[in-house]
Amino acid sequence: MSNKIIIAIDGTSSTGKSTIAKRLAKRLNYVYIDSGAMYRALTFYAIQKEYISKTHFESNKLINDIPNIYIDFKQNKETNKFEVHLNGVSVEKHIRSLSVSNLVSKIASIGKLRKPMVKIQHFLGSNKGVVMDGRDIGTVVFPNAELKFYLDASSELRAKRRFKELVDANHDISYNEVLNNIILRDKQDISRKNSPLRVASDSIVIKTDDISLDQLENKLFSYVTPLLSKK
Numbered sequence: 193m194s195n196k197i198i199i200a201i202d203g204t205s206s207t208g209k210s211t212i213a214k215r216l217a218k219r220l221n222y223v224y225i226d227s228g229a230m231y232r233a234l235t236f237y238a239i240q241k242e243y244i245s246k247t248h249f250e251s252n253k254l255i256n257d258i259p260n261i262y263i264d265f266k267q268n269k270e271t272n273k274f275e276v277h278l279n280g281v282s283v284e285k286h287i288r289s290l291s292v293s294n295l296v297s298k299i300a301s302i303g304k305l306r307k308p309m310v311k312i313q314h315f316l317g318s319n320k321g322v323v324m325d326g327r328d329i330g331t332v333v334f335p336n337a338e339l340k341f342y343l344d345a346s347s348e349l350r351a352k353r354r355f356k357e358l359v360d361a362n363h364d365i366s367y368n369e370v371l372n373n374i375i376l377r378d379k380q381d382i383s384r385k386n387s388p389l390r391v392a393s394d395s396i397v398i399k400t401d402d403i404s405l406d407q408l409e410n411k412l413f414s415y416v417t418p419l420l421s422k423k
């Protein structure tokens with residue numbers, strides 16, 4: 193019997209979920225899946241097709257295109273990093289822009305668009321040995337995940353972290369734009385009807401304000417080890 197488990201990491205934007213999920217996956221030799229990148233890729237598609245903008249959203253057109261939209265993850269041979277692909281092409285470089293960030297939560301609120309994403313997530317987790325981060329991983333996607341974490345931190349700190357990341361990646365953006373986007377997305381993700389951001393009842397809640405990434409990694413890992421030795 194495989195002793196692999198599923199680790200779900202949910203929480204608000206920029207709490208360190210993806211960094212820590214990647215670290216855990218590496219340490220355990222597990223696969224890391226960034227479920228947010230899938231919603232971002234879908235949003236990038238909708239922007240390109242002009243189905244969505246600040247002022248309009250033709251959700252039916254996007255829903256109708258779903259059978260022809262193929263989203264998956266492939267390893268970049270140069271960087272060894274897994275990148276999200278939209279219809280066979282890496283869109284990793286485009287999906288962190290503010291234009292995508294400002295519209296992604298609108299797209300992610302539509303049940304008919306979430307369903308196909310969750311189907312892919314189920315497939316990716318079918319062999320276990322997965323660390324997946326997002327908003328609904330412990331509540332909806334893998335409610336039976338062996339280990340669930342919920343990360344949170346103050347909006348200002350999260351905005352500071354995300355602002356630095358984006359500036360380092362050469363995005364032309366202001367701190368206030370990042371902060372406003374984080375606040376707006378939190379609100380949209382928490383208040384939506386379909387798979388809202390919630391703390392699962394069996395989730396371990398961790399505040400990441402005053403903790404370094406190394407400390408956070410060790411803290412999370414301390415919950416993993418006993419589970420693996422039990423199996």
Ligand code: CDP
Pocket residue numbers: 204205206207227228229231232296297298300301325326327328329377381
């Ligand atoms: O990196 P960050 O935490 O800012 O966001 P992300 O993980 O890239 O997710 C972008 C957006 O996708 C979120 O604000 C949610 O609206 C949506 N999302 C979701 O609804 N469900 C998920 N499992 C993951 C992301």
